[in-house]
Each structure stands twice: as structure tokens, then as C-alpha cells.
Amino acid sequence: MGRAPCCDKTKVKRGPWSLEEDNILKDYVHTKGTGGNWISLPQKAGLNRCGKSCRLRWLNYLRPDIKHGGFTEEEDHVILKLYSQLGSRWSVIASQLPGRTDNDIKNYWNTKLKRKLLARGGAKVPKIPTPTSMVPINFSNPNSFALNAMDFGLKTSVSAFNQVQANYYGNSAYPLKHASDTSFLPNSLDVIQGYPEVSLNSTDWLYESLIDNFPLPGLTDFQENGGPFDGFVSTTTSSSQEISGLSHSSSLAGSYGNSWSANGIGEQMGIFVKVESESSNY
DNA sequence: AAGAGCCGCAACCGCCAGCTT
């Protein structure tokens, strides 16, 4: 037996919202709030609409803090960076862009940004799967950390990323050696699009895999030539969840790479590690 | 000028997780 629909679709209005409907919804939410129940809201407000439709209209269009208009270069970079790390988790990406909705970003990605990326390099944009679970990863030593995840018989994948971020990884931590030279900075868009996911064996060490499998432009040069190089290790908790039965509480994934900067623009390159469950052993 | 094709985006659909009963 299927789920009961949230409303009778034959009795509610569908399609584009009229100005009058917008005003009714806006007035109602402003004066009475949603009451934590969108399903009953249309009836109370006098709207012949499905509650879900009202919610969507409010969240994606009528909210006062919505930012309308084109995306900036800076927003592009944030979207690219987060997409490379998280995949199509639009709501998480939207949470990092004030005033933008997940729907906005999804549309922008599908209609413009993806095309822009492909036009610049012709390579495929990696489709990064959403991890289904996570285990702790030890990032304590960036040159030799192992993936404890292997012990759990999980599939681990890594993907390459780089990003440009002004004043994010502080210059003081990564001193400039070529303050006037930005030529060494690889193009973020060129790097982000091309790298396939690589499955690691249980005996692999991530650092070795990085060198062997991810010939990131510029990265090994910096290591060999002693450029303005320093490693960074970070984890993200943006989508963490615990595996039932394990006491660990750790991040879904982590990243490792290099960071440098010039002219106030910081650049990071590295790999992003994700751990996925392949079995239901726990 | 008109028809075809393309593009952008609002809206819908269906699934899932979490909360309540």
C-alpha cells in the first residue's frame, strides 16, 4: 500500500502562483507564522493550495531574506568547492550561501555552472556519490595517516579538489614566498573537474595514493621544488552521522592537501576522502 | 514576421527521516 497523498490534488490549485496568492501567504506567515504545520496552513490562510506547495513557495521565493539575481564569482567558487566535496547536497551548499536556496543553487548548477565547467576543460564533472555512513579517519599525521575505515570492510573513495579562497587559510600559517607571482596557482576549475574516484586497498596509505593516483598539477612540483608549500589536514562535520553500534562520533569525511597563497588569495589542492558502507554488517 | 528550438527557473513529485501518537 502506498503512502497517502498530503492533499487531494484534484481539489487544490496547482501551477504558478498569482500575486494575490503570494500576498495572502506572505500576510499570513508574517502575522501568524507557520505554526509549525504547513499542511493545515493553506486552509487557515484561505488558500486553495497544497501545504507543501505553500512551504515551497515561501522558502524558495517569498521569504524576505531571499537574494534574487545572478551569482557572483565568489559564490561560484563556494559552490564548486562544496560540490567537489559533497556532491549534490544542495541544502548543505545553500547553508553556506546566505540568501540562496537549495533550489536556486541546483538550478544554477544544472543550467549554467556545470556547462561553464565543461566548456573550460571538456572533462567530465565527477559525480560524487552521497556516502551512506562514516567511520573515524585518523588525520593526525598528514604524511602517513592510514584509513581506519578499512578495518570495517568499507569502500573508501577519494576525489581531488582544489579551491581558491581569499583569507581563509591564513597567510601567516603559510608564509608567502612568491607574493607577486600568481602563475603557480593552478586554475581551480581545471583541477576540480577531472579526477576519477579511486578505491583504495586496505594496505594503502593515503599519502602514497595521493602521489601515485593524483598527479595534481603543481602539487608535486611544490613538494619537489620546495615552493611555498605546507600541508593542511581537515575534517568536515557538515554531514556527520554515527553508525549504530559504534561509539565513535567523527566526521563523514576528511581532506588532505596543500595550501599556499599569493596576493591575498589562498589556494588549496588536495584530496577529499569519503567512506561508504558496502555491506550491512552492522 | 513567424515558427522552431533553447534556456531558465518555478513548481511538482516521490522518497526518506524524524517526530508523535
Add this chain to the structure above:
DNA sequence: TAAGCTGGCGGTTGCGGCTCT
């Protein structure tokens, strides 16, 4: 503990406007 309900989310659709021929 199970069932039902709702909000949240990502994928997809379809309409309207714009551009091209």
C-alpha cells in the same frame, strides 16, 4: 514498537520567454 504524519530534500518536469533561422 509500529504506524501515521509532516518537513525536508534531490531529481525532474513543463511553461514562458528569448534567440535563432
